[in-house]
Amino acid sequence: MRLRVDPLPTETLVYPDVVLVVDVIRSTTTAxxxxxxxxxxxxxxxxxxxxxxxxxxxxxxxxxxxxxxPPGFDLGNSPREALEAPVGGKVVVMSTTNGTKAAHAAAKTAKHVLLASLYNAHAAARKALELATEEVAILCAGKEGRVGLDDLYTAGVLAEYLGLLGEMEPEDGARIALALRRAYQDPLEALSLSAAAQALKGVGLEADVPFAAQVAKSPLVPVLSGRVGEALIFKGSLPGQG
Known part of the structure; x- marks a missing residue:
């Protein structure tokens, strides 16, 4: 099985199989x-x-x-806020600077699009392998067109766990992500050094970073299940669940 990591979404990327979209600070964690x-x-x-x-x-x-x-929105993009939000039985429409755009880029060609973070890393890796037939790709959202340390580190955590689950053939991007994972054993250290974390500190939301640095706390994987108008519809799935 091929293992691929793309550090940024671009117009020319083509995905033949499964894509794990990563925007760990914060949209895929919040999802x-x-x-x-x-x-x-x-x-x-x-x-x-x-x-x-x-x-x-x-x-x-x-x-x-x-x-x-944003003005007129019910919720921000805080995973801490999201976990306590009164969203039971409701549809939540999300738009963020980087993550939602990356998901749309993946969905242009991929057979399956999943949202991954450190928070659901192990479940997302297992679900990806269940669905994949030839390749698992990890697409990092980055930050405003620049590579993000936080997302590339998360890709390394996902790649490492995918390697434990099955025989993977990593390409160069995956090897870079794996090397970054080995360079930082503490997820909070890696995330805290990122530009995304520094930006949150600037607006008083730095408490979201330790939340996003938690590894494998959730078994839920948001999986693309359809579209309506301009929206990609993601619903929660569990590994082993059809």
Whole structure:
């Protein structure tokens, strides 16, 4: 099985099989937390205006611009907030600066798109291997067009666990991510050094970083299950669940 890591989404990337999208600080972590809190589904859209078009009584808007909750949105992009949010049975429409755009890039060609973070790393790796027939790709969202230490480190954690689960053939990007994983044994250290973490500190949300640094705390994997308009519909799945 091929193992591939792409440090940034680009227009030319093509995915023949399974893609794990990573935006560990914070949207893929927050997505898992929202599903744990009971959200029925997540609608991921690429922009704030697209999100607002879905607003009604049974829909909540979540996301960020510059790290903070946009005007008119119900929730920000904090996984700590998401875990306690009253989202039971509701659709949550999400738009973030980097993560939702990366998911849309993956969904253009991939057979399966999953959202992965440190928080659900082991479950996401297992689910990816269950679905894959030839390749598991890990797509890092990065930060505003630049490679993110936090996402590439998370890709290394995922790659390491995938290697434990099955016979993987890593390409160069995966080897780089694995080397970064070996360089930082403490996930919180790696994440805290990233530009994404520093940006959160600037807006007073640095407490989200230790939450995002937790490894394998959730068994839930957001899996792309369909589309409606401009939205990608993600629903929670468990490894071993069809």
């Amino acid at each position: 898992v937390a929202l599903l744990e809190a009971g959200a029925e589904a997540l609608y991921w859209v690429a922009g704030l205006e697209a999100a607002k078009a879905f607003k009604d009584a049974d829909v909540l808007l979540a996301g960020e611009a510059g790290g903070v909750k």
